Amino acid sequence: MKRIGVFVCWCGTNIANTVNIEAVTEAAGKMPGVVYAGNYKYMCSEIGQSKIKSAIIREKLDRFVVASCSPRMHESTFRKTAAAAGLNPYLVEIANIREHCSWVHKNKGEATAKAIALIRAAVAKAARDKELWATQIPVEHRALVIGGGIGGIQAALDIADAGFEVDLVERTPSIGGHMAQLDKTFPTLDCSACILTPKMGEAASHPKITLYTYSEVEKVDGYVGNFEATIRKKARSVDLEKCTGCGICWEKCPSRVKSEFDEALSMRKAIYIPFPQAVPNVPVIDRASCRWFTREKCGICRKTCPAGAVNFDQEDEVLQKKYGAIVVATGFDVLDLDDFGEYSYGKHPDVLTSLEFERILNSSGPTGGRLLRPSNQSPPKNVVFIQCVGSRDKSRGKPYCSKICCMYSAKHVILFKEKYPEAQAYVFYIDIRTAGKDFEEFHRRAVEEYGALYLKGSAGKVFPDGDKLLVKGVDSLSGHALEIEADMVVLATAIKAKSDAPQLARLLGISTDTHAFFMEAHPKLRPVEAHTAGIFLAGACQGPKDIPETVSQASGAAAKAIVLLSKENLLSDPCVSEVNESLCTGCLACIKVCPYSAITEKTIEEKIHGKALQRRVAEVNVALCQGCGSCTVSCRPGAVNLKGFTNEQIMAEVDAICL
Amino acid sequence: MSVNLKQGPFEPLIIAFCCNWCSYAGGDLAGTGRMTYPANVRVIRVPCSSCVSSNFILRAFQRGADGVVVAGCHPGDCHYTSGNYFARRRFLLLQRFLEFLGMEPERFQVHWISASEGNRFAAVMTETTEKIRALGPNRKLRDTR
C-alpha cells in the first residue's frame, strides 16, 4: 500500500480566505492511500518545506501531494524538497488550489469542495507515480544567432567573447539591420553608423564568429544542447574569398532596381552592396533583376571584375550544423500603410514614413543627407510629424504602443531644426512616452530649445493643396480644430513583427503572441528565454524596443546561452514516452505524429512456441522526446505511455475528479 | 457523481483537459487576474492537447461529467509544434461522431486558449458551464451504477 502525504498550503490568505483549510485537510486525510495530511501557512517557505521533509521521515511517506499554487510555479521547488528528504523527485504531485480555485471562485463552500476534488485527483495520480530518473545529455558548444541586426551582433559578440563558437545567420547581404539605416540615435544623437560599424567589423573579424550573410535557416531539429539546423547559403554569385570590394562591378552594372536599404527612395544595381559600410563588403547579384539571369545577356560585371570573383554558376549551399543554443534576433517590420488612406502616403512624395525620413536625413542616404522636399527638391519650412500612425489603433493598425516613435520623432524634430533653424516643426501626438534615461529631457529639448509645436491630438487628413500639403488635425488641449500647411509630413509608422515570424516560430517550435512577436517564457522573470529550452530572444522580435533595450536583451540572451553552453551535460526531463514492447503492434502510427522524430522502428526477437520470431516495434529516443504525449493517443492499445502522465494516471485523475 | 446527486438545483460538472503550455497557463493567468468563473469546472493538466485520448473524454462522461472541454494552444502555436494540429483532426471527428450518436454537441468542446488569454479562459469556462447548465445533466453516456 502506498503511503501518501498531503500538504495543504494556505498561501497566507490567498488560499485560506476562500478555501476551508481544515475541512480540506480532514477530507484529504481520508483519501485512499493517504496516511498523513497537514497544512501550513506557506508551504513553499523554508519552514513549510522542512515540515514536509520531517513528515516524510516521521510518517514514512513514499510520495506526497502539495495542494498549493500552480505546478508551473512551485512544482520544481517541491521536487527538490522531495529529493532533499531522500524521495525521488517525481513522486510529487501538485493540486492547484490557488490559481485554479481560491483566486477564481468566491463562494467558500464551492471552492472548498472543488479543492477537495482537485486534491483527490492529485492523490490518485500520485498513487500511480513511479520513480523517474533524468538522463545526461551532452551539450554542443556552439551557438546559432539568427538575425544580424544590432541585437544579433551583440549576442554573437558576447557569446564569442565567452569562448564559444557562434554562427551568425543574416538573411540580407549584409549584417547591420535597421540600425544601419538610421542617421542618428536618441537621446545622445550619436551617429548610428559610427557606433554600429565598429561592432559589425568586430563581429566579422572575431575568430569565434562565422558570418552567414545572404543565408536563411531552413530547418531546426533537435532539442536544447543538441539542435541541428539546416542553413541555406543563397548563391551570392560573387566569390566571398576572391572579391576585394573594389566596386567596379556595380558601377558598370546597367540594371537599376529600387534599393531596399534606402526604403525604395533610391536605385541600386542588380549587383550591389546594400550600403557603403556593408559587412561583408562583397556584392551580391540580385538574380531576379540581373540581365544575365533574366535574359542571358550582359555579363559586364564578370567581364570587368579584376579579381575574377563574379561567378554566375554559383549554387545555393545547404549546411547542416549542430548547436547547443539558439538566439533569435530577427527584428521587426514597419506597418504597411495601405489601410491609412487619410495620410496620402504613397500618393504624395512629400509624405514619408519615419524610416524613409531617416534615410533622407542620412548622409549616406538617397539625398546624401540633404533634407529637401522629395517633390521639388526645395528646403522644407514646415514639417508635420504625426505619431501613432497605426500604433495604439486596434481597428486598422496595432493596439500596442510602438514605443520608439515618441523619441525618434523628437530626434527628427531636432535634426530637422538643426538643418533649418528658421523652420517650424509640428508634432501631433496622443501621449508622449519618454520612459528612459535622458529621454524626457531630450523630448523637452525638442519642444523648448527647438520650438516644435506639440499638438495633442491626431491628424485626420493630409491632402495636397497647391504645392503644399494641408494637414487637418486637432489640438484637443485648446479644443481647436487645426489646419497646417506643410511642406513635408512624416508618419511615425507602427512597428510590427516580421511578417514571417510565425513561420520561423513554427520552425523553431517557439510561440508567438497575438501580434506575432515571439513569446518570452515569463514576461517578468524569464524575459529573454523562449518557452522552448535552449532558445533565447533578443530585440524587437520579442516586442517593440529601442537600441539600448535591444542591446541589453541581447547581452541577457547571450548570458543565458553562455550558461547553457558552458555545461558539459544537461539533465533531460525524464517525463518522456516509453514503449511497452509486449503491447506494441508495430503499426508505427506513433512515428507519424511525433514532432521530434524521436520514435524509430526496431526489430525484436521473441520466442513463440519455442520458435524465435522477429517483429517490429516502436522505440523512443529519450534524448529527442520532449514529452508531448501525442504518440500515446495515436497508439490504440496504449503501448506507448508518457512517463509522468501515463494513461493509468490520467484515467485515475478522471475517475477521482468526477467523484 | 455527488455533484449531480445532491439536493438542490442542477449543478453541472465540467472536466477541462488543459495543455500545460498555453491553456493551463491561461487558467493560471485567470487566477492571477482574479477573473472569476464557476467552480463547476475542474482542470486536469496534460502536456499537450494531442495527449488527450478520446478514452479520457468518454471516461469522464461515463463517470458523471456533464461537459468536457479540451483546451490547447492556438493552431500554429503548439509548444510541441504540431500536437494541436493532430488534436484538431481527432477532436473534430470525435465531436461530429458524438453528435451523430445523439449526444448534444455542446457537451464536448475544444477551445484554443493561449497563455496570455486569462480572460478568455474565464469566459470560455463560464460560457461552457452556462450552456451545460441549460442542457441539464448528461444521461446519455454516463454509467448508471
Place this chain on the structure above:
Amino acid sequence: MKITRDNLCSSIVKEIAEISGENVAGCYQCGKCTAACPVNTVMDILPHQVLRFLQLGLVEALLNCNTIWICASCFTCAGRCPRGVDLPGIMEALRLILLRKRGFSRIKAGVIPRVADKGMPEQALVSAFRKYTR
C-alpha cells in the same frame, strides 16, 4: 483654424515673451496651475489654457478675456508649476500690452488700504494698480 509659423512667432507673441521673460514652450499642459488657482471658477479662459493659447499663437482671444483681469497675481500657480513657468508674469505681460495700447493711468498710492501693504507680493500690488485703472 489655420496655424502658421507667422502666427506662432508673431510680434505680439515675441513681445509677451520679452515682457514676461518666459518661454511658454516649457509648459506641458498638466493643468496644475488651473487646479491650484483660487479664482478659476470665474475665469472664462482657464490658466493652463492661457498658456496653450499662447503656444498656439492665439493671442487675440487672450486680450479679450476676463481671466487676465481676474487673476489676483497670488502666485499659487507659479509656486506649484512643475515646469517653473511664471504664469502670473505672463498674465501681467498681457495686461501690460493692453494698458500700453490704451495709455497710462495709475491708481493713486494713497487709495491702497494700509493693510494691503503688509506681506503682499509686490507684483500683486503692481498688478492691482494696473487692474483698477480700467
Place this chain on the structure above:
Amino acid sequence: MKQLSERIKEAAFGSLSSGQVEMVIGWQKGPLWWQSFPAFITDPGETASLIWDPFSVSNLNKYLLNEVPKKKIALFLKGCDALGFNQLLRDGRVEREKVLLFGIPCDGLVDPARVEATGLSKGLLQVKKEREELVFYYKEGQRKAPARDFYYSKCLSCRYPNPVTCDEMLGEAVPCQPLERFANVSKLEAASLEERFTYWSRHFSRCIRCFACRNVCPACSCRECIFDIAEPRWLGKAKESGETLFYHITRAYHVAGRCVDCGECARICPLGIPLAELNRKFIKDINELYGEYDAGADLDKEAPLLTFKSDDPDVSA
C-alpha cells in the same frame, strides 16, 4: 462460378505441391446450403475440397495474423478482402513476401437472411450462381431468381469488386455498380438529435459485447486489444449502457481513417447492429473535411489522422 472454383483448386494445388507455400487458406463447403467455412490446407491432396460459391463471404485475412509468422501462406482475396489486406500490410501486421495472394473478382455474395426472408430457404439443398441469377436446388427441382436481390447490402455498395492487390488474378474483372454508400448516414444526419440517440440506444442496448465486430475487422489487428487489457481497465465488464457506448465509440474511432469499408463488422454482428454506419460516418466526415481517402486503396496517401494541414477546418466552436 464453377470455373473459378476449379481455378482456386488448381492454384492451391500448384502452390502447395511446388512447395511455394506451406499452407493455403480458402473456403470449404459446410453441411448446410449457406455454410462456406474457412479452410486451412497443408496437404496438396486436400485442395480438391476448396470451393468458391455465393456464400464464400468470410474474410480470410485475419487468419494470417496467427499463421504468417511461422510459414508462407497462400490466400484467396475478394475485392473487399484485398483492401483489408492492404490495411494489415500498412499496420505492419503481415509481411507481403510471406503471402501468396490469389485475387478473386466478386460482384457480390448472398446473404442467407435474405434467402430466408423470401421463404426460398424451405427444403433448400444448394444454391448456385449462374450468370446474373441464383439457382435454388430442392429435392423436387429448382427455382431461379435475380442474384442481386439476395446480395448483402455491403456488396450492393461495393466499390472495389476486383482486388486492388494480388499476385495472380483468378477470373475476369467484374463491373462495378455501387449504390450510394452514405445514404443511411445522411439519413441519420438529417434526423433530430433525439431521434439519433433513440436509434442508436435501441441498437446498442442489444449488444452483447461478443467483440465479433472487432475480431473480424481487418483494421483491428492489435496484438492485445485495448478492450481486453486489464491494467488499466479501459472497458468494464458490466452490462452497462455507458460501457457499451464506450466500446462502440472507441471501436469505430480506432478504425477511423483506417476502416476499408468492407462491411464485415455489420455482417458478422449476431444482433444485426448496423456497425458499418458508424465507420461510414467517420469515412464521410474525413472525406468532407480532409479530402477523399480510401483506406486500403489509397496507398500513397497518408492516413488522415496521422497527418494534418495547417488550414484544416477548426474544431473550436
